[in-house]
Amino acid sequence: MHLKRILRLLPSVFLLAALTLQGQEDYKTGDDNKDVKLHASDTRYDVNRFKYNPIPRTPKNIILMIGDGMGVSQVFAGMTVNEGELFLENFKHIGFIKTQSSNNYVTDSAAAGTALACGIKTYNGAIGVNTNGRPRRNIREVAEKEGKSTGVVATSSITHATPASFVAHQTNRAMYEAIAADFLETDIDVFIGGGYKHFTDREDNRNLVNALEKKGYNVLRDMDYITKITHGKLAGLISPEHPPRYSEARGDMLPKATRTAIEILDDDEDGFFLMVEGSQIDWGGHQNNTVYIVEEMLDFDRAVGVALEFAAGNSETLIIVTADHETGGLGLNGGDISQGTVDGEFTTGGHTGVMVPVFAFGPGAERFTGIMENTDIARRIRRLMRN
Ligand code: MG
Ligand code: ZN
Numbered sequence: 320m321h322l323k324r325i326l327r328l329l330p331s332v333f334l335l336a337a338l339t340l341q342g343q344e345d346y347k348t349g350d351d352n353k354d355v356k357l358h359a360s361d362t363r364y365d366v367n368r369f370k371y372n373p374i375p376r377t378p379k380n381i382i383l384m385i386g387d388g389m390g391v392s393q394v395f396a397g398m399t400v401n402e403g404e405l406f407l408e409n410f411k412h413i414g415f416i417k418t419q420s421s422n423n424y425v426t427d428s429a430a431a432g433t434a435l436a437c438g439i440k441t442y443n444g445a446i447g448v449n450t451n452g453r454p455r456r457n458i459r460e461v462a463e464k465e466g467k468s469t470g471v472v473a474t475s476s477i478t479h480a481t482p483a484s485f486v487a488h489q490t491n492r493a494m495y496e497a498i499a500a501d502f503l504e505t506d507i508d509v510f511i512g513g514g515y516k517h518f519t520d521r522e523d524n525r526n527l528v529n530a531l532e533k534k535g536y537n538v539l540r541d542m543d544y545i546t547k548i549t550h551g552k553l554a555g556l557i558s559p560e561h562p563p564r565y566s567e568a569r570g571d572m573l574p575k576a577t578r579t580a581i582e583i584l585d586d587d588e589d590g591f592f593l594m595v596e597g598s599q600i601d602w603g604g605h606q607n608n609t610v611y612i613v614e615e616m617l618d619f620d621r622a623v624g625v626a627l628e629f630a631a632g633n634s635e636t637l638i639i640v641t642a643d644h645e646t647g648g649l650g651l652n653g654g655d656i657s658q659g660t661v662d663g664e665f666t667t668g669g670h671t672g673v674m675v676p677v678f679a680f681g682p683g684a685e686r687f688t689g690i691m692e693n694t695d696i697a698r699r700i701r702r703l704m705r706n
Contacts, residue, residue: 388601388646397616431643432484438697462592476514604646609663
């Protein structure tokens with residue numbers, strides 16, 4: 320076969336492999352309670368207002384926060400249940416991104432994560448590689464090159480598609496062990512999430528936890544210890560695979576991990592880049608489970624509040640909050656803001672192709688408005704970091 324033709328076929332081969340392996344993702348099935356009405360009494364929280372005086376300058380620190388599967392309906396479901404307010408309302412620069420991947424109107428989290436991390440459109444299933452399977456530099460790596468400290472925080476396994484896109488370069492998102500090994504190839508300062516077993520229980524029998532410790536990482540599995548770390552290198556691997564959902568023992572791990580990561584990264588005079596993912600908003604969408612979506616949405620918003628508190632205090636930090644795609648085709652067919660109740664209905668158990676929101680706060684925020692491509696986020700962050 321002609322070489323060009325083989326190269327053109329490669330992405331479809333990867334895609335087929337990705338689709339086969341994705342069948343093993345068990346978070347995509349669960350209770351169907353889409354007609355449930357929520358009450359806010361146990362989740363309601365107050366939202367602080369943070370002031371930012373726009374000084375035209377480039378940010379020293381950049382925090383990119385991704386709500387996986389977080390469309391406008393997911394945001395507003397959370398806002399409704401929190402009786403009409405979210406930390407997100409502190410953001411005055413707002414836009415939308417188109418989420419289509421190189422080979423599909425409806426993206427998966429790998430292609431979308433790669434678009435947000437590397438600024439390229441690629442095929443569904445790709446982690447940090449282009450349509451030919453070649454590695455492309457992500458913005459965390461750019462930050463590293465610019466002398467900044469870097470970190471990644473997620474409520475999924477740290478090897479899962481979204482966080483992986485900011486660290487690894489693999490042709491298929493299901494290559495968790497190869498993705499875990501890629502962490503050793505970086506200078507990342509902090510990562511907190513699940514996925515311990517991909518570092519220890521491996522086909523190649525390597526023990527990556529030992530290797531991380533040799534590289535100077537504090538490898539910890541308990542949030543009580545993780546939150547005590549204030550400097551140095553930290554690998555927080557809090558569960559064998561995915562951490563549980565918010566209401567099932569995970570609790571406020573995400574806001575806490577966000578605060579810990581900022582505390583550590585803030586030591587660097589050259590600034591830092593941090594990616595924070597609310598991974599499970601997507602899983603609530605896959606399960607057509609409004610309660611799950613709202614819990615995860617509000618947990619993610621509280622992590623946004625932690626980042627805002629830091630950014631408002633120094634006026635040299637840019638926060639960008641966005642999503643990789645929408646999940647579930649969620650519609651809000653009824654609700655009551657004063658009661659904090661909402662009635663969600665779904666059009667699919669998968670992702671949808673709609674635009675998703677972008678919220679920016681801090682120096683450079685004005686560059687993240689209007690209707691953009693998902694690839695523009697990485698491109699504009701890259702430009703700001705190279706200034
Ligand atoms: Mg994700
Ligand atoms: Zn998904």
